[in-house]
Amino acid sequence: EPEVTQTPSHQVTQMGQEVILRCVPISNHLYFYWYRQILGQKVEFLVSFYNNEISEKSEIFDDQFSVERPDGSNFTLKIRSTKLEDSAMYFCASSAAVLAKNIQYFGAGTRLSVL
């Protein structure tokens, strides 16, 4: 069964450093998302991406965050200058369609630890 792949599974970084989290969505999917989950809390939407541009972003997704689809397969989330409160599990998801009947498939996540 096709799946969303995320790397690395765990990223440890120093506060103020830049990190790039990588995702390979399901190959025929057109819509891509990033979510985060702080330990013990709910899953929160960060950003959606379609046709090489951001479709929607949350208030969490400030100027320190950016997304990119550098080639036909990868979808990345960059955090320019990490803060302690950025420590969380980051999930990438993709879907074939954006209409109300879409199903989003989640990757296994990258655990980001900011020290």
Added chain:
Amino acid sequence: GQQVMQIPQYQHVQEGEDFTTYCNSSTTLSNIQWYKQRPGGHPVFLIQLVKSGEVKKQKRLTFQFGEAKKNSSLHITATQTTDVGTYFCAAHGGTSYGKLTFGQGTILTVHP
């Protein structure tokens, strides 16, 4: 913004007992989805409800969507230890590009 409230936060049951989690929204939802997240895992899609009053079953799991499309429930009959995890409802905003708003989740533990 859209908010989805989910209760209870925790549920501890003995194996064989039933379990229910509830999801409520102050606004009418276009649809609602349910996800399961195993400890240390990622959200896995279970089901989507679209129609008012809809009821769907998956083996021991029964999902309901309220008549007003503002609430939903997931009921598990005769829980098993494999049911442990966090169950999330998630609402798909009708006017947004696929954004899912998750409830807080219900953590289910099942004691053998």
